[in-house]
Amino acid sequence: MPACDETSAKRPPLNWRGAGWITGAAMALYVAFRFLPTGTNLHHLDFRVDGNGGLEMCDPSRPQFIPVVAARSPVLVKLERSGKPEANTLTLTLSTAGGKPIGPEDLLAVHTRKLHLLAVDETLTDYQHLHPEPGERAGEWRFTHFPAHGGVYRVFADFTPAATGRGLYAFSDYIAPGAASGPVSAQIETTPVLTARRGDWEFTIVPGGAGGGIRAGQPTTLGFAVRAMKGGDPVPLELVMDAYAHLVAFDVGRTGFAHLHPRSEDQGKVPDPRRPELNFDLMIPQPGRYVIWAQVQLAGEPVFVPFWFEVKP
Numbered sequence: 001m002p003a004c005d006e007t008s009a010k011r012p013p014l015n016w017r018g019a020g021w022i023t024g025a026a027m028a029l030y031v032a033f034r035f036l037p038t039g040t041n042l043h044h045l046d047f048r049v050d051g052n053g054g055l056e057m058c059d060p061s062r063p064q065f066i067p068v069v070a071a072r073s074p075v076l077v078k079l080e081r082s083g084k085p086e087a088n089t090l091t092l093t094l095s096t097a098g099g100k101p102i103g104p105e106d107l108l109a110v111h112t113r114k115l116h117l118l119a120v121d122e123t124l125t126d127y128q129h130l131h132p133e134p135g136e137r138a139g140e141w142r143f144t145h146f147p148a149h150g151g152v153y154r155v156f157a158d159f160t161p162a163a164t165g166r167g168l169y170a171f172s173d174y175i176a177p178g179a180a181s182g183p184v185s186a187q188i189e190t191t192p193v194l195t196a197r198r199g200d201w202e203f204t205i206v207p208g209g210a211g212g213g214i215r216a217g218q219p220t221t222l223g224f225a226v227r228a229m230k231g232g233d234p235v236p237l238e239l240v241m242d243a244y245a246h247l248v249a250f251d252v253g254r255t256g257f258a259h260l261h262p263r264s265e266d267q268g269k270v271p272d273p274r275r276p277e278l279n280f281d282l283m284i285p286q287p288g289r290y291v292i293w294a295q296v297q298l299a300g301e302p303v304f305v306p307f308w309f310e311v312k313p
């Protein structure tokens with residue numbers, strides 16, 4: 001077309017040398033950025049599990065029970081008690097299956113911390129949430145644990161590699177010296193409302209499933225509330241690790257856990273000081289006996305309370 005010919009006639013001749021310089025500079029920039037340290041030296045392939053049985057990385061929009069023990073984790077955890085037998089200092093060594101150490105630069109802070117440890121005894125009556133500090137050698141993390149009694153403690157690690165940006169889990173057992181606790185005597189609540197008391201406070205969980213119970217494989221809401229036993233007193237509920245409550249569910253066989261946080265609509269707002277209430281989503285695939293440990297902070301004091309329940313088939 002003539003109009004077209006006219007414009008092309010007015011276009012200046014292509015400067016090949018200039019174009020070459022620009023392309024070269026862009027390529028050099030790309031290469032420079034590619035080799036810039038990003039913090040972590042690990043690649044998402046370091047966290048890949050070949051074949052079946054790999055640990056499904058959790059989908060935060062659909063929280064559920066993670067079968068940590070049965071799944072093949074792409075990371076290795078080693079737990080060692082350091083020093084004297086009565087010492088409560090433990091060293092946890094975290095590495096990829098390929099043997100690369102996993103240090104603080106390789107993990108993202110989630111809920112204000114890079115590494116969360118959930119330590120629980122055989123009877124599920126002593127639960128502690130611990131945060132190790134990086135140790136001297138790469139991949140080493142140190143923490144103190146004061147077990148309530150002796151026996152085999154299972155320590156679940158909950159963390160998010162920077163290379164994948166997705167939650168990952170692993171576990172290790174260690175034997176705490178001293179007499180083990182007796183058999184579990186905790187009673188299962190028969191009412192639809194689960195209740196626990198500590199000091200001046202009463203805690204309740206109301207499962208919102210059909211019929212009020214919790215059924216295997218069915219999504220349930222959990223309404224968690226705190227009130228003062230002396231009627232009407234305000235509840236000094238404070239944020240702990242960026243949430244007003246953390247619920248962690250374990251099965252009696254300690255095959256895994258579910259770590260729950262309030263629904264996003266409850267996450268940001270300050271709860272009612274007279275009767276704080278938070279809603280959680282839960283889905284547990286297998287029936288059986290479970291405990292939910294709730295962790296809150298009341299006027300600066302950390303408080304942990306257990307709720308025993310049965311997941312019906």
Ligand SMILES: [Cu+2]
Pocket residue numbers: 111241243246247259260261
């Ligand atoms: Cu939490």
